[in-house]
């Protein structure tokens with residue numbers, strides 16, 4: 001069997017972008033162990049928009065970090081287009097994180113010593129892309145409605161503005177998988193809708209899949225699936241229209 005065929009043979013039969021199978025994740029908690037995820041299964045198809053709802057502290061961020069290759073599960077496997085992350089080389093995993101995934105962090109994680117525009121440009125500069133970097137970053141800041149704030153440092157921005165910088169940064173490399181952790185948590189309703197429109201556009205134009213964690217059932221119009229995280233991380237699907245707010 002050729003190498004290419006071998007890779008195909010281990011791939012899933014659907015056109016899943018990312019799959020998670022039997023994930024478990026435990027954290028030390030004093031003398032005890034906190035088992036946040038014990039049996040999480042998930043499959044995201046290309047171009048799908050999926051919301052993961054659940055109460056604060058249930059494990060949504062944990063799941064997104066695992067999917068993005070930012071942390072390792074204690075059990076189970078995550079695969080991107082059929083390739084298991086745990087079997088990737090450091091270089092391949094870095095390429096996955098930097099090129100395929102656009103991660104919107106719940107707490108933004110902007111670089112404080114760089115301006116908003118520079119923060120958005122950063123993934124392109126790290127990826128050694130030189131051409132049109134500034135223009136692409138500007139365009140994204142405009143799409144999320146803060147083109148006037150490009151020269152400000154994170155400390156000079158409101159929480160909602162920082163959040164939008166983080167969203168622009170996640171999208172600037174045109175990822176195939178957007179993992180957005182409470183991306184509208186600090187935004188008013190109109191700005192939140194605008195961000196959802198930006199997500200919808202990259203999904204339509206580029207076929208990007210989007211997994212969005214939220215504890216807010218609003219703004220889920222146009223989502224293909226709504227999954228409710230249960231204690232232990234099991235994901236229960238409910239009809240999109242029936243989304244109910246969950247406690248925070």
Ligand SMILES: Nc1ncnc2c1ncn2[C@@H]1O[C@H](COP(=O)(O)OP(=O)(O)O)[C@@H](O)[C@H]1O
Nearest residue numbers: 027028036054055056057058059060061062063
């Ligand atoms: N690095 C860590 N060490 C210990 N406990 C953690 C760590 N990260 C998260 N937790 C705990 O795991 C649980 C799930 O956290 P998280 O995934 O952030 O929940 P959510 O995003 O749904 O609010 C929480 O109880 C949290 O305190």
Ligand SMILES: [Mg+2]
Nearest residue numbers: 060061106181
């Ligand atoms: Mg969280």
